[in-house]
Amino acid sequence: MQAGTEPARSTIRIRTMNFRTRIKICGLTRPEDLEAAVAAGADAIGLVFYPRSPRFIAPEQAATLLAGVPPFVTAVGLFVNATPDEVEAVVRAAPVSLLQFHGDESVEDCVAIAQRVNRPFLRAVRIGADMTAADLLKCEQQYRAASTLFSGLLLDALVDGYGGGGKVFDWSLIPKELAPRVVLSGGLSAQNATEAVLQVRPRAVDVSSGVEQAKGIKDPARIRAFIAAVREADATTSE
Secondary structure (H helix, E strand, C coil), rough: CCCCCCHHHHHHHHHHHCCCCCEEECCCCCHHHHHHHHHHHHCEEEEEEECCCCCCCCHHHHHHHHCCCCCCCEEEEEEECCCCCHHHHHHHCCCEEEECCCCCCCHHHHHHHHHHCHHHHHHHHECCCCCCHHCCCCCCCHHHHHCCCCCEEEEEEEECCCCCCCCCCCHHHHHCCHHHHEEECCCCCCHHHHHHHHHHCCCCEEECCHHHHCCCEHHHHHHHHHHHHHHHHHHHHHH
């Protein structure tokens, strides 16, 4: 055995055992829902700045809500086909730290807006029946080559509208080499979160309708149950 081999092997083992799937609770509209998400252990919270969404929150309301976000909890702003001026106005009013483009924006649109407001961004990809693993890899390569502000892909189900439909897509479409870098979304709940994490092994998961009493109104018990289900998968993968 060469010198240094065993320490390297031990380091790999420690990283595997300590891995923790990041969790984002999206579509928050009320302070009590933010408090419930943070108290349950969410790593990120999502605010929807798409006026047609039932989870829409105005920038001024978002600013008040974000005042209650503690350190090391990421505030994500979700946009759908917004103009650069609209995104800049939101960022000026509400200090979101990560952008999520969930509409029909091009690579160039995403990069230009992210550069203008100096924020990293996620690109949502809606997975339909004709999507392939090669398509997803190509998509990520395009965005990663286009900007250092690109943080990763968020994979969601293709539904009418732009997300929040509570539909699950075929997780087997996600390439194994891409999975550790993606945010998994689409129809997740406490009932399937453990299975989703065990099968996909994503970097993070994103839930909205799966932890709601009604659209835009979160259920603290469902938030806790969802996070517990993800942690159950983490514990299993660490064994």
